[in-house]
Amino acid sequence: EAAVTQSPRNKVTVTGGNVTLSCRQTNSHNYMYWYRQDTGHGLRLIHYSYGAGNLQIGDVPDGYKATRTTQEDFFLLLELASPSQTSLYFCASSEGRGDTQYFGPGTRLLVL
Amino acid sequence: GDSVTQTEGQVTVSESKSLIINCTYSTTSIAYPNLFWYVRYPGEGLQLLLKVITAGQKGSSRGFEATYNKETTSFHLQKASVQESDSAVYYCALGTLNNNAPRFGAGTKLTVKP
Numbered sequence: 001e002a003a004v005t006q007s008p009r010n011k012v013t014v015t016g017g018n019v020t021l022s023c024r025q026t027n028s029h030n031y032m033y034w035y036r037q038d039t040g041h042g043l044r045l046i047h048y049s050y051g052a053g054n055l056q057i058g059d060v061p062d063g064y065k066a067t068r069t070t071q072e073d074f075f076l077l078l079e080l081a082s083p084s085q086t087s088l089y090f091c092a093s094s095e096g097r098g099d100t101q102y103f104g105p106g107t108r109l110l111v112l
Numbered sequence: 113g114d115s116v117t118q119t120e121g122q123v124t125v126s127e128s129k130s131l132i133i134n135c136t137y138s139t140t141s142i143a144y145p146n147l148f149w150y151v152r153y154p155g156e157g158l159q160l161l162l163k164v165i166t167a168g169q170k171g172s173s174r175g176f177e178a179t180y181n182k183e184t185t186s187f188h189l190q191k192a193s194v195q196e197s198d199s200a201v202y203y204c205a206l207g208t209l210n211n212n213a214p215r216f217g218a219g220t221k222l223t224v225k226p
Contacts, residue, residue: 004157033214040121042203042218043158058213090157098146098207101214103157 006104019078023091031094032074036087081111114139118217126225133189133220135204147187148205196224
C-alpha cells in the first residue's frame with residue numbers, strides 16, 4: 001500500500017511569513033497533488049505534478065508555489081503567508097492520471 | 113470543466129438505519145471518468161472507500177455500495193445499516209484519463225447516533 005507522509009503536521013506562522021510544507025511518497029507514483037480543505041469547499045487542488053521537475057497549476061494556485069524535486073518529494077511553498085491561507089493541507093499521490101489517490105495525514109496551517 | 117456535486121453537507125442517521133449520500137458529476141471528457149468515494153475519519157487523511165471505473169457497474173466495501181449510472185450521471189453512496197464507527201466525512205470524486213485535473217465534491221459529514 002502506498003505511503004504518503006507530510007511534515008510538519010501543524011504549523012503556526014505570522015502574516016508575511018515564509019512556510020514550506022513537505023510531502024514524500026514511497027510507492028514511486030508518478031502523480032502528486034497538493035490540496036487545501038476548507039469547510040464548505042471540500043478539497044481544492046492547488047498544484048500537481050506528473051514527475052520530477054514537472055508542475056501543473058490547479059484551481060487555486062494564487063499565493064502558492066510548488067516544486068517536485070524527485071519522484072518521491074513534492075513541496076508547497078507559501079512565500080508571503082496570509083490569513084486566508086489558514087487551512088488543512090493534504091498531499092496525495094497516484095500511479096497514473098485518473099487513478100486512486102493515496103493521501104497523507106494532512107498539515108494544519110494557521111496564519112496569524 | 114469537470115465537477116462533482118454533493119448536495120448534503122451534513123447527515124445525521126440513527127444506528128442501524130439506512131443511508132444514502134447523493135453524488136452527481138459532469139465531465140467534458142469523451143471517455144467515461146473513474147468514480148470514487150473516499151472517507152476521512154477524524155484526525156486522519158482521506159482513504160479510498162470504493163471505486164468504479166466502468167459505467168453500469170457497482171462497487172462495494174465495508175457494507176457501502178455505489179452504482180455508476182451514466183444516464184443520470186450519478187454515483188450515490190448507500191448503506192443498509194449504519195454503525196457508529198461509520199461517522200466520518202465522505203467525499204465523492206472523479207478522475208479522468210485526459211488532461212482534466214481530478215475533482216472532489218464538497219464532502220458530506222455523517223454522524224451516526226447510538
